Amino acid sequence: MVGVKLLGVSLSPFSRRVEWALKIKGVEYEFVEEDLHNKSPLLLESNPIHKKIPVLTHNGKPICESMVIVEYIDETFEGPSILPKDPYDRAIARFWAKFFDDKCMPVVGKAIFGSGEESDKAKEELGDLIKILENELKDKIFFVGDKFGFADIAGNLMAYWMGIVEEASGNIFVTNEKFPIFCNWRNEYINCSTIKEYLPPRDAILAHFKARFEAAQK
Numbered sequence: 034m035v036g037v038k039l040l041g042v043s044l045s046p047f048s049r050r051v052e053w054a055l056k057i058k059g060v061e062y063e064f065v066e067e068d069l070h071n072k073s074p075l076l077l078e079s080n081p082i083h084k085k086i087p088v089l090t091h092n093g094k095p096i097c098e099s100m101v102i103v104e105y106i107d108e109t110f111e112g113p114s115i116l117p118k119d120p121y122d123r124a125i126a127r128f129w130a131k132f133f134d135d136k137c138m139p140v141v142g143k144a145i146f147g148s149g150e151e152s153d154k155a156k157e158e159l160g161d162l163i164k165i166l167e168n169e170l171k172d173k174i175f176f177v178g179d180k181f182g183f184a185d186i187a188g189n190l191m192a193y194w195m196g197i198v199e200e201a202s203g204n205i206f207v208t209n210e211k212f213p214i215f216c217n218w219r220n221e222y223i224n225c226s227t228i229k230e231y232l233p234p235r236d237a238i239l240a241h242f243k244a245r246f247e248a249a250q251k
Contacts, residue, residue: 037062040076041087042069044233044241046190047099048087053186053228054103058112100130100187107183116183126177129169130187137162137191144206145198156206163207166191167214174221181227192222197235201242 039055039062041048055062067076067086079088079095088095089102091109096102107115116123140162143155169176176184185192196219199205209216223232 036090036092038065038090039063039087040065040067040073040079040090042067044238045086046194049231049233050099050186050189051087051089051102051106053189053231054106054115056231057115057227058106058110060106060110060112100134100183103183103186113180114182115186117177122177123183126183129176129184132165133184133187133191141190141195145195145202145204159206160211163212163215166218167212170218171214174218174225181225185222185225188222192219193232194238197238198242201239202246 037055037060039048039051041051041064043064043066052064065073065075067073069086072084076086076088077084079090080086080097083097085097087099087102088097089105090096091105096105103115116126137159140155140159143151144159145152147155175181176188196207199207207215223229
């Protein structure tokens with residue numbers, strides 16, 4: 034599809050959300066790698082409010098915020114549906130997507146990158162959030178229906194990135210002994226045929242975050 038451009042960072046879970054949606058729909062696009070330390074004029078012009086990736090431009094018109102972009106892609110392009118057709122199922126998918134972004138994302142950041150009491154408190158809260166996810170996932174792999182969809186895309190940081198960043202930090206909190214259902218879901222997630230070949234290289238993410246942690250200790 035001519036006229037589709039994605040401004041992003043290849044190792045970012047937020048950029049990957051959009052890429053996966055484009056892949057599911059079979060949309061051809063141009064990927065523009067952004068340097069977040071030296072943001073391009075195009076990014077700043079396309080997202081003047083947040084000045085963040087990802088940004089999708091379609092026929093020159095910018096759309097911002099990863100899950101907003103995913104919905105736009107689903108509604109705009111032909112191909113397999115990402116959000117369910119049933120209105121109730123759509124609402125449930127949006128609920129879990131917001132749960133990941135509004136509840137889980139801030140806590141994961143504090144648990145892994147925080148220190149002292151802040152980190153300890155965040156890990157306790159993260160454990161409670163994972164238990165909520167385990168209760169939802171105890172008898173299924175996908176959040177809504179029988180295929181990888183909207184809520185699953187939103188869960189990519191928890192499913193793939195979080196474990197790698199934990200390893201890079203040298204402080205593993207989420208283990209199979211503590212959270213067996215969640216860990217099984219993570220394994221199923223990364224082996225899902227819909228996205229498996231589009232996951233960023235694990236070693237590259239690990240090296241990136243190891244460098245960040247080492248720099249922070251200097």
